[in-house]
Amino acid sequence: MLTINNLHVSIEEEQKEILKGLNLEVKPGEVHAIMGPNGSGKSTLASVLAGRDGYEVTEGSVTFDGEDLLELEADERAREGLFLAFQYPVELPGVSMANFLKQAVNSVREHRGQDVLSAGDFLKLMKEKAAIVSLDPSLKARAVNEGFSGGEKKRSEIFQLALLDPKLAILDETDSGLDIDALRIVADGVNGLRNENRSFVLITHYQRLLDYIVPDFVHVLVDGRIVLSGGKELALQLEEKGYDWIKDEQTQTA
């Protein structure tokens, strides 16, 4: 599904290398968690995969479903089935949720050779998917993310994930700013969307989310490289010992 090979990424403006040879292999249906301290490159990884401007890939490759991901524009990646749940969903005053979602769903459907949804069918789909994360379907009349609470914004991201039905979903710090109830709703939503074809990459600082969405693999990202990989128990170890333990070990190995 996703193969990242020796990925080096710099921020264009600063000429500063953030990812320094990252490797990752995600197979269909797998859930991978990427954990790491602040500044380790977690959000850069999410941004680069989703195609945000401002990053320069200096070395390495990313293959998504057999295609060179880095050759595709952000919107092409989304239509190919890559989804990014934003850490900070953007507010778009004046753009209605209904119009935004309809355009998004229909561009993806068109790309897949599916019919454009009728107004009635679209409404039905919205209702069905909004229920997954207990979102009030009346939010369609509101402007995108405008005036949404922190929890609503994150639930709305998962709602969009459900609507767009991607092959690979990257969740960037989806747990940040959520209280325990909202976290449970979001996690239940994600768990309901897991299947043998859809893969997830969960990017998180804390282990908390992984109590609810149990990953198949956990990777530790430190200073732009994955330094340790393991099963779900690795997350618990990190919770207990913190990231310094790994950093220390790194230093010793070096």
Next chain:
Amino acid sequence: MQIESRLLVEIRDRLARLDANSGNGWANGREEAAGAFESLGLPSTRSEAYKYTQMTKRVKDVLSLDNAGTLIDTTSAFTDVPGIHFSTVNGLLTESVAAGSLPKGLTVSSLSEAYAENRIALDDHLARAFDPDRDAFSSLAAASAEDGILIHVAAGVSIAQPVILHHDRVANSGLVQPRLLVVAEGDSSIKVIEHFGDSGSGSAFENRIVEMISATGASVDHLVVYERGREATFVNGLHVYQEERSHFATNTITLGGGMVRNNLHFLPDGEECETHLNGLYIAKGSMHVDNHTFVDHAKPNCESNELFKGIVTDKAVGVFNGKILVRQDAQKINAYQSSKSILLDRAASIYAKPELEIYADDVKCSHGATTGELDDDALFYLRARGIRPEAAKLMLLEAFARDVVDLVDVDAVKDYLYSRLHSILTETAS
């Protein structure tokens, strides 16, 4: 002074003939305006108010009051909107309005007919909202206008349907300088909508003077939609006078023209007035659109709200200058101004300048002016959902512009504007 002298010779020649024939009631006012025009002179590029807008240069090309030449038939819009419709030629009514054909209390006629009839005291209203020394173009129009339109609503009368002026036909040569006077007497209310249709490749030059009076407790709601072609020039002098407890709202939407200058003046001259001035412009190609607004708060306890938005692309130029003056006696004023523009091209430019002059100490005033490109984060968010860049851009531009159109309160006109925005911005976004 060469241009001015030539125009003045023409104006005075006409005034002399007019006096001899009819003793026209506003000839004195015209003479005074001509005097003001003579001393003001057309603004040079050194003039602060016209620094970015070289209107005087455009006048040279048409240097005549004679517009007897060919007429351009422009494209009408919202003809099916429920309302009281009139078409104009060079800003004047095409025929007399039959008595009894209008709702009771409403008069729509030519200024000359109203004068002859002498039923409405025009001398009390003309030049009340307008100070001839304020702007050379307005005084030129006031001096030149041979006739105009009067829209008058009697005290206590509310006209539910909008009066819609379709400025459908305009001369291809000469300066077209009509006058429009709208008077809402005490506790009356009226809506006036004006449409300037697309003149294609015709080179209309309209320099008009509009005076609007909202008397005690009255309400006037005004909308201008300007869609002339790229060769057209427009100087739109709007002068508003408000008495106490009156309401006035105007929305100036500029979607066409080659060079457009909106001079919008507001004088809330009584307590507890409410003034809303909104505007939107989209400038493309080599268009030049300049909105100059001036709110003169002379009396206490009033409120004014101003929102102007612009989208400027290609090599076009957008200018906004919004002045709010709060005079010393005008305590407890709430005055808000916001101007926002989006620049879509490196060759395009915007000059925005808010000016607050406050002499009273107990007031709430704020202004905000922003100019920028489309927000990258917003574009990325849309694209990360599979929406193509052109469609994403269009969504954001439409959202930006619709904000002003949302303030139009006639639904059918609003729908017309939404669809116009959609097609203009689709072109812009692709």
